Amino acid sequence: MKLLTEMIDNVKTTFIQSNKFKTIVIKVLFRGKNAHDSATQRSLLSRLLANSTAKYPTKKELTNKLYDLYEASFSVGSSPIYENSIVSFNLEFVNSKYLPDKKVTKEAFEFLHEAIFYPNITKNQFDEKVFQEEKRLLKVSIENIYNNKNRYALRRLLDHMCPDEPSSISPLGDLEVLKNLTSKDLALTYQKMISEDEVSVYCLGDFDIEEMKSYLINNLKIAKLSSKTVNYPLHFNEIRKNITSKEISEEQDINQTKLMIGFRTNTYPTDKLLPALIVFNIMYGGLYVSDLFQVVREKHSLAYEIASQVISEAGLLIVNAGIEKSQINQATSLIINEFRKYQEGRINHELFEVAKTNLLNDLKELEDDPYSIINFIYRRHLFNLSPNVDDYIKQIQNVTLEDVIAVAKNIELDTIYTLTNKAGEHYGA
Amino acid sequence: MELRKYDQIDEIVYYEKLDNGLKVYLIPKKTYNKTYALFATKYGSIDNRFVPYGKEEYEIMPLGIAHFLEHKLFETKEGIDAANILTNLGAQANAYTNYTTTAYLFSTTDKVFEALNVLLDFVQEPYFTDENVAREQGIIEQELKMYLDIPSEQLRLGLLKNMFKEHYINQDIGGTVESIKEITKEKLYTVYETFYHPSNMVLVVVGNFDVNECIKTIRNNQQNKQFHPITNIKREYLCEDNQVVNSYGEVKMDILMPKVAVGLKLPYEGLSGEELLKQELLLKILLEDVFGTTSNNYQEMLDKELITRSFSTNIFVEQTAGFLMISTDTLKDDEFANYVKEKLLSLNSIKMSKNNFNRYKKVILGNFIKSLNYLEYIANSFIYYHFKEVDIFKVLDIIEKLTYNDLKLLEKYFVKKAISIFKVLPKNIVKQ
Structure with missing residues (x-):
């Protein structure tokens, strides 16, 4: 290429x-x-x-x-x-x-x-x-x-x-x-x-x-075509610490409860620690071997869908899961406990290596899809970062365990949202 | 290995049938970074009535067992999830079950042959216990409940139940919350022994790898394993004519706008191979002409506000069952249903212009070539066509050979008794 x-x-x-x-x-x-x-x-x-x-x-x-x-x-x-x-x-x-x-x-x-x-x-x-x-x-x-x-x-x-x-x-x-x-x-x-x-x-x-x-x-x-340039901010840039987290619950006539947990990452696309945040996210909830999947789904059978994602420019980390209404508290505490482990420095070294290997694999696979290639390069151009996938790969390779702990310590729990079925009603099969 | 070349589209395929019956297809792509491997069995959710290996009589399995088995095969004897082993190698694993196929796959840019061994091993080394079966029931129950809240899934399922009396196509691929509770480790082994014999399976590897190394890896892996002799699998499908069960049905969900589907059931005619594919392609051309974005009907439905962007036409054609589904979100649910029904019935005499026919052929051709950019598409379509006994890279020839007069073959399908309507309606009427 x-x-x-x-x-x-x-x-x-x-x-x-x-x-x-x-x-x-x-x-x-x-x-x-x-x-x-x-x-x-x-x-x-x-x-x-x-x-x-x-x-x-x-x-x-x-x-x-x-x-x-x-x-x-x-x-x-x-x-x-x-x-x-x-x-x-x-x-x-x-x-x-x-x-x-x-x-x-x-x-x-x-x-x-x-x-x-x-x-x-x-x-x-x-x-x-x-x-x-x-x-x-x-x-x-x-x-x-x-x-x-x-x-x-x-x-x-x-x-x-x-x-x-x-x-x-x-x-x-x-x-x-x-x-x-x-x-x-x-x-x-x-x-x-x-x-x-x-x-x-x-x-x-x-x-x-x-x-x-x-x-x-x-x-x-x-x-x-216009030759103008614009300069609107590309990312959230405030540091949000010591947040008093809030819980919000809403209802619909549905079978399964949707749990969404929002965290503030305090790490942004041009930060040196951004690659570490990406590695953290994969370890926490981006793969089969990730903590959330293993603990909430495989060990406790609480969910089929569970994952975390980072919206880097918004400074957000979001966990989503589909669970039973009666298990909201159990699932929530498991999700938060797994996250706390990172802040306390209790990290699975093997998972760390696997997360990096998988990210590298993803980045190489990106070059097999024309739209992914263009989207990647355009984003990198916007943020004034090197458009070469290989340079990004190097940054991921250089992420250390200490970086992951540092990035986790910057993350703050903000909002727990649940969309549940109305009390006392049962639907479905 | 046999080399097959397709010069027109610049593709090559290596083929070998191993002694144990496994068919292997290797499609090298040196310019790509990744390799995508797909290991599939011709066994899906509709294969629920069959003679188990070593037995004489037909048996019926709990609904959803093919999908349940797909989940469970990932668990190895050591209690490790095979997906984790693949992930540890840097590969991404996945699997899917549909009406006729169960497939296991990975994609990777490194350690292709190690990953290939893991794929072959976990699929060919089942390990079921009462405990791991019970645990999976909890996970799959959540998966099924997720689908219960997806209106488009309920629309499709409702329509299928309306159209088919007893063919298993009228059931959710995953089964029901009740049926999965009947699944035991013994039943899983029965299904496994019957349908996971190499002679009922196919392996496709596409991407950046050395062909000779690859076939050597596969041969070595398979030589070390014992399988029972190749037998003919007896399966029975309750094939139906085109009489629908109910011409109308509805269900209520917590949504804002009604969803409506009009279905046309195709009669079982024993078509297979190129004939079946030809039928599918012709139906595609016909629906494009009648309801496609270039049709006058599409514009008319927009003008009358009968449809939204969610409007879609679907064609499902398999050897044992087939149907068309035309659906949309709409506030004018009855008007839409009547409009589509009337247009479908008018197809008992097809009036497409020759010009349009040729244009749609060109569209299908261009679309097919575009899709070949994606290794996932190549591998998955390869399996799809293979189980239909069609060579994917010959699809181009088949498209080119379609003639305008072939359309006549379709006219007999468009009759009143084959049409059914299903709606998903809002629980609470919302003020507009």
Whole structure:
């Protein structure tokens, strides 16, 4: 795999050459502000852009165009990184090496140009019919978080734990904000994104760089993209210590209780100890051999699902488990006990080595998936860290047991959230 | 080893059938970092009625036993979880059970052959005790309860129960909280002896490894093990015609918006191999034309607010049972169901344009090539097609050979008695 980043017409462009994939992937990313209102606006905007353009106004026409490109995949998504909202245009098409039709690459770039620069806007507003349709569909998607009990419980934990932080902003959007949005508002959101966001372009696949450049310049017309840079904070940066932890419980008519425990890590993406936090998380709840899985699931048979995850830019460590209501206290104390062991320096040395080996394996496997590669490199670019996987691998290898203890000592329990079934009611099989 | 080359898509496969009957397929990919290995038996949740090895009479097993066995095989004689042994080697282990297959797998970027030995050993060395069976019941009970709270799972299961009378496809793959309590170590051994013979299994390794070393490792591993002689496994399926059991059903859950599924049951016709695959591909093309995002119907359903982004069409085609499922979240549940039903019934006379037919063929082709980027896809589809007696890399040929006139074959399926509707409705009506 070869990596080259350069400015093309003032736009930061990265070429990732790899001969292992049968497709070419192009990603154009717009970095703007993630806030209560803008998250909803950009969520709706990405849906409008993904499903309609001036030339292909309906989903039908747009999909037909993609079908003609041998079922090219096209999507537009918005996702947050702390105070940043990233809207990304993704296009993947079969490398013309494998096709009878060699014009696919050029046409794919022309399509992307169309999708980015010619949305379905006339007289400063999105086509009203398309707008109302996407608004309705987004509303349903937001409401349906309620149906996915894990996802719902996680959102509720964040609502209670960090109500004033960007981490609690739902990436899908907020119903109250959505309600008042008009097709004019969204045209403004689009204009703002095109003119004010920081843009990066990534091309991955088996190609000749000069040829790719010519497509970018002549067919994508990269010069039309903004050359601005932005500087919104990329991570939470406060130290939260001596927290009085809180417990919150809510009810639904469900069979299984969802337990979510939120911790503050006090360690952030650019910190020297971040790799140690990642190792800690794997040891604690990221693998079969992890403490949580072994103790809560295998030893005590309390759960099927149990895991921990780190949201590094938010400074959060979250444990989730699906358990019986009558076993909430037992499960919670087991989960917290396992965590305390790290703070007390009681660490399983073998598990430490295994966690590192598995992380290294994950990082190497990442290079076998085109989207994972681009996402990894983009994140590293944002945080101004080396984009080479090998450099990150070295950092993981250099993590010591002392680092893991130090990182655990910085972690504080914050909120215990449970979503349980209503008292006295029994459902199910 | 036999070398098979597929020049059009730039793929090669090495094949060998070992003396004990195990079929081994090696797909080297030098440009990838990882290796993905999949060890699978042709045995899934619907294989619940069979003649156990060494016996004469048919027996029926508790629902969910294939999935239970999948969990339990990971436990080794030493009381160590095999997934942990693989994890300790840096490999990631997993397993899954579906209607027709149970598969064990790992992916790794290092120590491939050590991991391969662990995989072959834990799957081929069962160790069940009363105590470890009881412990697993607690874990699986939580797994089943998790599914009870997932509305899409309940929608699918409800529809299947509506459509099928006695074929085991109408049961949850994991069984029920009650049925798993009937599982004993003796029953697990019975199932194991019957279905885990190497001749009923296949091993696929795809990724970055040395082919000669790999086959040597596998041969050595298998030579040291004793298996009973190869026998023919007798299984019975209660195959059905396309008459549904109930044309309507519903269940209530704590959700906000109704979920509706319209199902079309396919009659058992004894299709297999390429014929069965052809049927599946043609149905895919047909549903794309009728309900795909490029269809007028899709736009009409959006305009009438009958569907949301959750709208999906699914095709399930196996040798012993098959069905189509068209579902969505919607506030207009009856209107949606009637609309889909009417469109399905109109397919007793198919009016697709030739142009569309050719376009959808192209789509399926492009989609297939895109998927070959992923080793997981290659290995899992390999098994999927293999158990259907189709060579995965020949799927391209089969797609290309489809003709417009083949569509006629489908018209007979679209009849009223084959259609069923199932809804998951909110417990409390929420104000809109």
